[in-house]
Amino acid sequence: MKPTAPEGAYDLRGADRDVSGSVATIAAVATAVAAGQGSVAIVRLSGPEAEAIGRRLFRPAGRQPWDSHRVLYGHLIDPTSGERVDEALLLLMRAPRSFTREDVVEFHCHGGLVVVRRVLELVLAAGARRAEPGEFSQRAFLNGRLDLTRAEAISELISARSQRAAQLAMGGLDGGLQRRISGLRERLLDQLAELEARVDFEDDLPPLDGGGVVAELEAVRQELATLVAQSRAAEPLRRGLRVAIVGRPNVGKSSLLNRLSGRDRAIVTDLPGTTRDLLESEVVLQGVPLTLVDTAGIRATADRVEALGIARSHEALAGADAVLLLFDLAAGWTAADQELRERVPAGVALLVVGNKADQAGLATGPVAEGEAATQAVVAISALHGDGEAALAAALLERCGAAASEGLVAALNSRQADLAAAAAVDLERSLEAASQGLPWDFWTIDLRAACGQLGAITGEEISEAVLDRVFSRFCIGK
Ligand SMILES: Nc1nc2c(ncn2[C@@H]2O[C@H](COP(=O)(O)OP(=O)(O)O)[C@@H](O)[C@H]2O)c(=O)[nH]1
Numbered sequence: 001m002k003p004t005a006p007e008g009a010y011d012l013r014g015a016d017r018d019v020s021g022s023v024a025t026i027a028a029v030a031t032a033v034a035a036g037q038g039s040v041a042i043v044r045l046s047g048p049e050a051e052a053i054g055r056r057l058f059r060p061a062g063r064q065p066w067d068s069h070r071v072l073y074g075h076l077i078d079p080t081s082g083e084r085v086d087e088a089l090l091l092l093m094r095a096p097r098s099f100t101r102e103d104v105v106e107f108h109c110h111g112g113l114v115v116v117r118r119v120l121e122l123v124l125a126a127g128a129r130r131a132e133p134g135e136f137s138q139r140a141f142l143n144g145r146l147d148l149t150r151a152e153a154i155s156e157l158i159s160a161r162s163q164r165a166a167q168l169a170m171g172g173l174d175g176g177l178q179r180r181i182s183g184l185r186e187r188l189l190d191q192l193a194e195l196e197a198r199v200d201f202e203d204d205l206p207p208l209d210g211g212g213v214v215a216e217l218e219a220v221r222q223e224l225a226t227l228v229a230q231s232r233a234a235e236p237l238r239r240g241l242r243v244a245i246v247g248r249p250n251v252g253k254s255s256l257l258n259r260l261s262g263r264d265r266a267i268v269t270d271l272p273g274t275t276r277d278l279l280e281s282e283v284v285l286q287g288v289p290l291t292l293v294d295t296a297g298i299r300a301t302a303d304r305v306e307a308l309g310i311a312r313s314h315e316a317l318a319g320a321d322a323v324l325l326l327f328d329l330a331a332g333w334t335a336a337d338q339e340l341r342e343r344v345p346a347g348v349a350l351l352v353v354g355n356k357a358d359q360a361g362l363a364t365g366p367v368a369e370g371e372a373a374t375q376a377v378v379a380i381s382a383l384h385g386d387g388e389a390a391l392a393a394a395l396l397e398r399c400g401a402a403a404s405e406g407l408v409a410a411l412n413s414r415q416a417d418l419a420a421a422a423a424v425d426l427e428r429s430l431e432a433a434s435q436g437l438p439w440d441f442w443t444i445d446l447r448a449a450c451g452q453l454g455a456i457t458g459e460e461i462s463e464a465v466l467d468r469v470f471s472r473f474c475i476g477k
Pocket residue numbers: 247248249250251252253254255256267268269270271272273274275297355356357358359380381382383384
């Protein structure tokens with residue numbers, strides 16, 4: 001009785017067949033390539049022509065056999081001229097023992113930009129097509145090599161900007177999320193089957209325990225709500241946070257940026273108006289990746305360059321996830337500080353920080369909020385580094401990132417949106433139940449909830465949505 005995805009829903013391969021009716025062979029550079037960097041680069045091919053293209057372009061040294069999962073040493077040749085393009089290794093992985101479950105050939109060539117481009121061009125000229133972003137993973141998914149949440153976890157692992165973010169992605173990779181969501185979906189499908197049976201054959205079946213259905217839907221709804229909350233808490237870990245340091249001139253913004261990034265990034269002087277432009281620095285605070293933005297001190301000025309810098313400070317305020325409003329404890333909280341505070345857009349997390357605690361003769365660390373004398377949430381000394389840990393803790397708390405502590409795995413934002421939508425569907429279904437409406441009123445939203453969860457796991461998903469998911473992956477993955 002369980003509704004299932006339409007037959008053949010995942011067979012997108014038909015859309016990508018060449019004239020002979022076979023699946024296209026795709027190719028991409030699988031490693032990051034930068035001029036003058038990286039000693040080895042991998043050009044990867046997947047599809048029925050992969051081995052034939054490999055044989056056309058690669059001359060093994062000696063008489064090594066073309067065995068699967070064996071590395072060949074030799075040269076990449078331009079077949080039109082016979083010219084040696086690179087000295088390289090070739091790795092052949094015949095279907096189905098490969099990432100895509102198709103025939104895969106990898107050329108491990110030298111990492112120079114020019115060489116890698118040339119190899120890719122030769123591969124394309126030999127009949128492969130340039131892979132779309134995420135297309136290897138998409139094929140792996142379509143061929144049943146990995147499920148959707150695992151594929152997404154791999155992509156997340158690649159883009160992780162901190163150790164903790166990488167660990168979270170690894171948590172998604174072990175399949176726990178897939179099992180959990182699948183399990184919840186199964187429970188809903190069971191209830192749906194019961195209800196649908198009653199709609200069709202009420203008289204032939206034992207009476208349905210409506211209370212039991214309600215309890216089960218409510219239990220699933222609560223689990224979904226927990227998963228959504230965990231995902232939102234993990235969001236800063238995944239995406240990183242953009243934190244603008246703003247304040248009047250000379251309060252120590254640049255000093256704080258240097259302190260947190262552990263190097264002399266910004267110019268610090270005792271002259272107000274030193275910082276003229278936005279300056280960004282990538283740091284990791286307690287596992288959370290941050291982009292710190294140092295800004296020009298905000299004040300009225302006749303200097304045109306400084307005024308342009310100040311305009312950028314205002315933009316930085318609007319584009320940040322969080323604002324660190326710094327003021328000088330020795331000078332106290334001034335009307336200008338208050339004015340700045342009022343400019344912080346609603347919805348941006350704000351942390352007021354008093355600097356130069358050393359000069360003010362104050363202890364550093366967390367300070368009770370709203371304390372009339374200082375307005376400080378945290379007191380620090382950017383010069384000496386005191387209060388840094390309390391500042392980090394308060395900032396992450398303010399951004400909701402502290403709640404990610406101890407999370408092993410979490411839904412990504414696409415998955416969390418679907419889980420949240422499923423929870424809303426269940427609420428509606430429960431509403432129909434509480435109004436005592438007939439069974440078929442319960443089923444409409446319940447079926448929708450199953451669909452949302454199926455779109456998380458990939459068990460019930462449209463081609464268009466799949467394409468969108470994989471298009472966010474990087475090329476070559
Ligand atoms: N005593 C003391 N001086 C500080 C502290 N932080 C910054 N300063 C000094 O304040 C002046 C202005 O610092 P700077 O970082 O350029 O401020 P900005 O204009 O806000 O970027 C410099 O002379 C710094 O050495 C602090 O915590 N204690």
